[in-house]
Amino acid sequence: MLREGTGVTGEKSSTGLLPKGIQTGSMSTVVGDVAIEDYAMAAVVKSVEGLTPTYEEACKRSDWPKWKEAIQKELDSLKKTGTWELVERPPNANIVNSRWVLRIKKNAVGEVEKYKACLVAKGFTQIYGIDYYETYAPVAKLASFHLLLAIAARNGWPVDTFDFDSAYLNSPLGKEEVIYLEQPVGHETKDRKHWVWKLLKTLYGLKQGARNWYNALCKALAELGFERTEADHGVFFKYVGKDIVILAVHVDDCMVTGSSTILVNKFKEEMNGKYKLTDLGPANWLLGIKISRDLANKTISLSQHAYIEAIITRFNFDDLKPSSIPIDPSAPLSKSQSPSKLEDVARMKNVPYREAVGSLMYAAMGTQPDIVFATSTVAQFSDNPGWIHWEAVKQIFCYLLGTKRLELTYGGDQRGLVGYVDADGASQEHRRAISGYVFMVDGGAVSWSSKKQELVTLSTTEAEYVAATHAAKEAVWLRRLLMDLFHSIDTPTTLFSDSKSAIALAQDGHYHAHTKHIDIRYHFIHYIIEAGTIKLVYCPTNDMTADTLTKALPSVKAKHFANALGLSTV
Numbered sequence: 001m002l003r004e005g006t007g008v009t010g011e012k013s014s015t016g017l018l019p020k021g022i023q024t025g026s027m028s029t030v031v032g033d034v035a036i037e038d039y040a041m042a043a044v045v046k047s048v049e050g051l052t053p054t055y056e057e058a059c060k061r062s063d064w065p066k067w068k069e070a071i072q073k074e075l076d077s078l079k080k081t082g083t084w085e086l087v088e089r090p091p092n093a094n095i096v097n098s099r100w101v102l103r104i105k106k107n108a109v110g111e112v113e114k115y116k117a118c119l120v121a122k123g124f125t126q127i128y129g130i131d132y133y134e135t136y137a138p139v140a141k142l143a144s145f146h147l148l149l150a151i152a153a154r155n156g157w158p159v160d161t162f163d164f165d166s167a168y169l170n171s172p173l174g175k176e177e178v179i180y181l182e183q184p185v186g187h188e189t190k191d192r193k194h195w196v197w198k199l200l201k202t203l204y205g206l207k208q209g210a211r212n213w214y215n216a217l218c219k220a221l222a223e224l225g226f227e228r229t230e231a232d233h234g235v236f237f238k239y240v241g242k243d244i245v246i247l248a249v250h251v252d253d254c255m256v257t258g259s260s261t262i263l264v265n266k267f268k269e270e271m272n273g274k275y276k277l278t279d280l281g282p283a284n285w286l287l288g289i290k291i292s293r294d295l296a297n298k299t300i301s302l303s304q305h306a307y308i309e310a311i312i313t314r315f316n317f318d319d320l321k322p323s324s325i326p327i328d329p330s331a332p333l334s335k336s337q338s339p340s341k342l343e344d345v346a347r348m349k350n351v352p353y354r355e356a357v358g359s360l361m362y363a364a365m366g367t368q369p370d371i372v373f374a375t376s377t378v379a380q381f382s383d384n385p386g387w388i389h390w391e392a393v394k395q396i397f398c399y400l401l402g403t404k405r406l407e408l409t410y411g412g413d414q415r416g417l418v419g420y421v422d423a424d425g426a427s428q429e430h431r432r433a434i435s436g437y438v439f440m441v442d443g444g445a446v447s448w449s450s451k452k453q454e455l456v457t458l459s460t461t462e463a464e465y466v467a468a469t470h471a472a473k474e475a476v477w478l479r480r481l482l483m484d485l486f487h488s489i490d491t492p493t494t495l496f497s498d499s500k501s502a503i504a505l506a507q508d509g510h511y512h513a514h515t516k517h518i519d520i521r522y523h524f525i526h527y528i529i530e531a532g533t534i535k536l537v538y539c540p541t542n543d544m545t546a547d548t549l550t551k552a553l554p555s556v557k558a559k560h561f562a563n564a565l566g567l568s569t570v
Contacts, residue, residue, distance in 0.1 A: 005273060015343075055100040063115075067102055070117035075187060076452060078119065081169045084181065084197035086189060093570045094130060095180045095196055098205070113161065119144070121205035131179050137210035140234030140248040142287075142365055143447035144481065146302075148235075148248055149291070150410035150441035152257045153300040158264050159257045159283040159291070167252035168202045168209045171216035192508060203249045208252060217249065220274045224267070225343040229484035231477055236486050238267075246485060255286055289366050292407065299411035300368045308404040311359040315352060322402030323373035323395060324559065327374035329552035333392055334429045338384040342432045353385040356393050363400065369438060369448040371396055373549050378452050400505055406567040412443030417482075419475055419495040420539075423453070423467035424550035431456050436549025437471035444566030447474055448548040462518060464502035465525070468536065469496055472525040475534050492532050496539040498547075503536050 006091055058067040078084065089095070101120045105113045126132050152159045164170065173179065181197040183189065203214040219226065226236040226247065236247045245258035245267050258264050283291045292301045312318060339345045357379050364375045374396050381389045417442055426431030430452065438448040449470070457463040475493045484488055497503055506525045528534050541547065548561035 009429035052103045062207045065342050066115045072114040074117045083201040087198045089196045094127050096125050097182045121203045123205045125209045132208040135207045137214040138233035139250045144232045149300050153411040157257045158261045159521045161280045161283045163275045164252040168204050168213050169213035170275045171202045231481035231484050261366050301407035301409040303407040304367050308400050317397045320398045323398035324398040324555040326371045327552040328395050337386045337388045339386050356380050367443050369565050372450040407565050410442050410444035420546040421468050421471035422544050422546035422550050423463040425463045434550045435467035435470050436546040461501040464499035466522050469522045469525045492535040493532045495536050498541045
C-alpha cells in the first residue's frame with residue numbers, strides 16, 4: 001500500500017507516486033520502426049508456440065481427432081457468440097473466403113498445452129470502401145513491456161498475464177460494415193452454393209478486426225475507470241487512492257501489474273465479467289519471451305531460449321560451432337560481395353537468407369540487444385545477398401548458440417533510468433554513420449536502437465551530435481510514458497556520450513563555425529537540454545555501453561558490453 005507523501009516503496013518523493021529509483025538523473029558511477037517491430041512479433045511468435053499444419057495436412061495426421069475436437073470447439077464458440085447468421089447468397093456482393101489456422105500451443109519449456117483451431121477470414125479478398133475502412137490498432141511497444149517489468153521488479157509488484165478467449169468475437173461490426181463469408185469447407189450447414197454467412201461480429205483475419213477489438217477493449221477499460229497513456233496507446237492505468245494498476249495490451253495478450261495485489265486480482269475479475277479471459281497467473285511467458293522472477297533479490301529476467309533453439313533448428317544450424325562474437329570485426333561486409341554472375345545469383349536463391357534475418361530480428365528486439373548491430377548489418381543485403389553475407393548470418397546464429405542462456409535482467413542495481421549514445425562513421429562503405437543508443441533501468445536495457453543515419457556527416461562531432469539527438473527523442477518518449485503513469489519527474493535524464501565536442505556543441509553551441517550547415521532539426525537536443533529534460537554527460541569510450549550497437553567488436557569487448565547491457569547467466 002502507498003502511504004501519504006511516499007513512493008510505492010515508502011521512500012519519500014516529491015510526486016508521492018513515482019516508484020523508487022525511476023528518478024531519471026540517478027547514477028553514481030559511469031558504467032526499428034514500429035511497423036517492423038509489430039510485424040516481427042506477429043510473424044515469429046507463432047513459430048515458437050508450436051506446429052502449424054494446414055487443414056489438409058491435419059486431416060491426414062494420427063492426431064486428427066484432437067484437431068477435429070479443436071475445430072468443433074471453435075465452431076461452437078462462433079455460434080454461441082452470435083458471430084454470424086446464415087443468409088442467401090446476395091447477387092453481385094463480394095464474398096470473403098476463409099481458412100482454418102491450426103497450431104499446437106506450447107508452454108515456456110516446450111510442452112504441449114493444447115490444440116487450437118481458429119477460423120480466419122481471408123482479409124486480402126476484402127475490398128476497401130466496401131468491406132472495410134480504417135484498420136490501424138495500437139499495441140504496447142516492447143520497450144513499454146521492458147520498462148513496466150523493470151519498475152515491477154524494483155518495487156516488488158505482482159506481474160500477471162492473461163489473454164482473452166476469442167478476443168475479436170467480442171467486437172460487433174458497425175452498421176456500415178456488411179461482410180459476407182463463405183461457409184467453411186466440410187462444415188457447411190446448408191448448400192454453400194446458395195447460402196453464406198453474414199458476419200455480425202469481427203472475425204480473425206478481417207482487415208478491421210484488430211481495430212474493432214481495440215475500440216471495444218478501450219470502451220470496456222474506460223467503464224472500469226482506466227485511462228490510456230498518450231505515450232503508448234497500448235498501455236492503460238488506473239489509480240485507486242494512492243495505488244496504481246497498469247495494463248499493457250498486445251492484441252489479446254495482456255500483462256497487468258500494480259502496487260496492490262488485491263487491486264490487480266479485482267481488475268482481472270471485473271475484466272472477466274465483461275469479456276471471458278484466461279487467467280495465466282504470475283507472468284512466466286509473454287509474446288514468446290520467458291519471464292523469470294526472483295522476489296527475494298527483486299529481479300526479473302527475460303529470455304528467449306525456446307525461440308532461439310527453435311530458429312536454430314529451423315535453419316538446421318544445430319551442428320554449428322558456438323562463437324563469442326556476433327559479427328567479425330576483421331571481415332567487413334559490402335555490396336561488392338553481392339553476386340553478379342547468374343550462377344551465383346541462382347545459388348543464393350535456394351538460401352533462406354531473408355527468412356533467417358527476419359527470425360533474428362525478433363530476438364534482437366526482444367531480449368538480445370547484443371546482436372542488434374550484426375542483424376541490422378546483414379539485413380542491408382537482403383535484396384541481393386552473397387555467400388559471404390550468408391556466412392555472416394550464420395555467424396550470428398553461432399553467437400546465439402553460445403549465448404542462448406543469457407537473460408536480460410532488471411534489478412541488478414538501483415541506478416534508475418539512464419541512457420548511453422554513440423556513433424561510428426568509419427566502418428561503413430555507404431559513408432553514413434551508425435547511431436546507437438540504449439536506455440537502462442536498474443542495470444537492464446529497456447530500449448535500444450542501432451540505425452544508419454539518414455545523412456552523410458562531415459565529422460565525428462557531427463555524427464555524435466546527430467546520434468545524441470535521436471537518443472534524446474527516445475528519452476523524451478520514455479519520460480512521457482513515466483509522466484503519464486506517475487504524473488511528475490523532477491530530475492533530468494542522464495544521457496552519456498563519449499564525445500566531448502558533441503557535448504559542448506549540444507550544451508553551449510561551441511564549434512558553430514564548423515557546424516553551421518547542420519539541419520535545424522538536429523539541434524533539438526540543444527533545446528531539450530535547456531529545458532532540463534536531459535543532462536548530457538561525458539563517459540570514457542571503454543565504458544560506453546552503446547559502443548556495441550554501432551560497430552563490430554572483438555570478443556573481450558563484446559562480452560564486456562553484453563554484460564553492461566544487463567545480459568547475464570542467471
